[in-house]
Amino acid sequence: MNTQSENSASATPADGVIDWLTNGTRDERFIDNIFAQMCIRLQQAGIPLKRSTLHVMIHHPQWLGARMMWSDGKREAEITLADYNVRERSEYIGSAANEIHDGADEVREKLEQDSSLGRKHALYDDMRSLGMTDYVAWPMFHTLGKRHLVTFATDRPGGFNDADIAGLKKLLPVLALVSEIRIKNRLARTLLETYVGSHAGELILAGATRRGTGTTVRAAIMICDLRDFTKISDNWPRDDVIDLLNDYFDAMSEPIARHGGEILKFIGDGLLAIFPLSQPNACANLLHAVTEARQAMAALNERNNGTGRAPLNYGIGVHVGDVMYGNIGSSSRLDFTVIGPAVNMASRLEALTKTIGKKVLLSRAFAELVEKEFALEHVGQHEVRGFSEPIELFAYPG
Structure with a gap:
C-alpha cells in the first residue's frame, strides 16, 4: 500500500x-x-x-x-x-x-x-x-x-x-x-x-454570573410608564397592542441609547434605564434623551391619530443616587438589574406624574445637577410614598 x-x-x-x-x-x-x-x-x-x-x-x-x-x-x-x-x-x-x-x-x-x-x-x-x-x-x-x-x-x-x-x-x-x-x-x-443591555451583557460574558454579586454605581435613574395600558389591552386586538407597545418603546428607547443610557428592563408597559455618572454629562444626556423621546412620542401620536387610535400618554420619573448593580434572583434564574432607594424614588416620582399632572418629574437631587443648563419648573414639595419627609420636585417642560 x-x-x-x-x-x-x-x-x-x-x-x-x-x-x-x-x-x-x-x-x-x-x-x-x-x-x-x-x-x-x-x-x-x-x-x-x-x-x-x-x-x-x-x-x-x-x-x-x-x-x-x-x-x-x-x-x-x-x-x-x-x-x-x-x-x-x-x-x-x-x-x-x-x-x-x-x-x-x-x-x-x-x-x-x-x-x-x-x-x-x-x-x-x-x-x-x-x-x-x-x-x-x-x-x-x-x-x-x-x-x-x-x-x-x-x-x-x-x-x-x-x-x-x-x-x-x-x-x-x-x-x-x-x-x-x-x-x-x-x-x-x-x-x-x-x-439585558450592552453593558450588563459585557459583564456577564466577562464572568459576572454569581448570584448576589454586584457593584455600587452612582447613576441618574429614569423610569417611564404608559398610561391607561390596561384599558388599551382590554379593548384593542392583540396584534394592535403589540404593535403599539413596540412603537412606544422605539420612541422612548432609541434616544436613551443614542445619549449613552442603558435600558435594564422592560416591565410590561414601562421601562427602567440608567445613565451612570461615570460618563460625562450623564444627567444632561438623560434630559436630552427625554426631549427627543417626547418629540418621537408626539410624532407617533400624530401617526396614530391618522389611523383612528387614541393618543398615548406616559409619565417619567427621574432621580439620581447610588444603586446596587448586579445579579439578583433565585438559585437558577437571575436578573441583572439595579436596586436601592434611588430606584424606588424614581418609581414613586413616575407614579406622582398622574396626580401632579406633569409628564416628567425630577427630584431636587437631580435638578441641582442640571438647573444651570435646563429650564425647570418648580412644583413644590410633595409627599412621596415610602419616604418620611416631603420631597421637593421639579417638572421638565422640555
Whole structure:
C-alpha cells in the first residue's frame, strides 16, 4: 500500500489555507476578518478566486442574516444585513441561497455559456456583467444541521478546474468549524445585548454570573410608564397592542441609547434605564434623551391619530443616587438589574406624574445637577410614598 502516493493524490491547492484555518486563527475574534484573509490566501495558493460570499443566519431581533462579501483586491469583507422579509423578495426567490436553503447540496453555474441555457436569476446576470465565468455555492453545515451558505466565483476563462473545486470543497468543513465558534460567540453577545443591555451583557460574558454579586454605581435613574395600558389591552386586538407597545418603546428607547443610557428592563408597559455618572454629562444626556423621546412620542401620536387610535400618554420619573448593580434572583434564574432607594424614588416620582399632572418629574437631587443648563419648573414639595419627609420636585417642560 503506497500511503505517500495516496496522500499526494489527495493534496489540493487549498491545503495550506486549511492548515492556517485550523491552527492560525485562534486569536482572531471576528469571522469576517478570517473570511477575507482566507480568500486572499486562496488566491495566493493559486485558486483563481475573484469574488466570494459567506451568508450566515444571525437571528438578531431586527436581522435574519448577514452576508460577508470579499472581492478581488480588498483586504476586508463587506457586511450586508438581511431583514426577516428577505425570503419574500425577488432577490432571494430562485437564487442560489434559495436552492441551498431548500436542500440543494451544490449550485454550480458556468457563466460563459449562453445565458438562455442556464439558471434564470438577476444574480447570474450580475455575475456575467462583472466578467465572471464560473460560480459555485455550497451549504456550510453547523451543529444540528443548521445550514449557512458559502459561494465562490472566478473570471478565469474556463472557470474553476477540478483541483480548484476539490480544494474549495475540502476547505468547507474547517471553515464551518471556525465560523460556528465565532458566530455562536456573536449570537451569545447579541442575545445578551438584546435581553439585558450592552453593558450588563459585557459583564456577564466577562464572568459576572454569581448570584448576589454586584457593584455600587452612582447613576441618574429614569423610569417611564404608559398610561391607561390596561384599558388599551382590554379593548384593542392583540396584534394592535403589540404593535403599539413596540412603537412606544422605539420612541422612548432609541434616544436613551443614542445619549449613552442603558435600558435594564422592560416591565410590561414601562421601562427602567440608567445613565451612570461615570460618563460625562450623564444627567444632561438623560434630559436630552427625554426631549427627543417626547418629540418621537408626539410624532407617533400624530401617526396614530391618522389611523383612528387614541393618543398615548406616559409619565417619567427621574432621580439620581447610588444603586446596587448586579445579579439578583433565585438559585437558577437571575436578573441583572439595579436596586436601592434611588430606584424606588424614581418609581414613586413616575407614579406622582398622574396626580401632579406633569409628564416628567425630577427630584431636587437631580435638578441641582442640571438647573444651570435646563429650564425647570418648580412644583413644590410633595409627599412621596415610602419616604418620611416631603420631597421637593421639579417638572421638565422640555
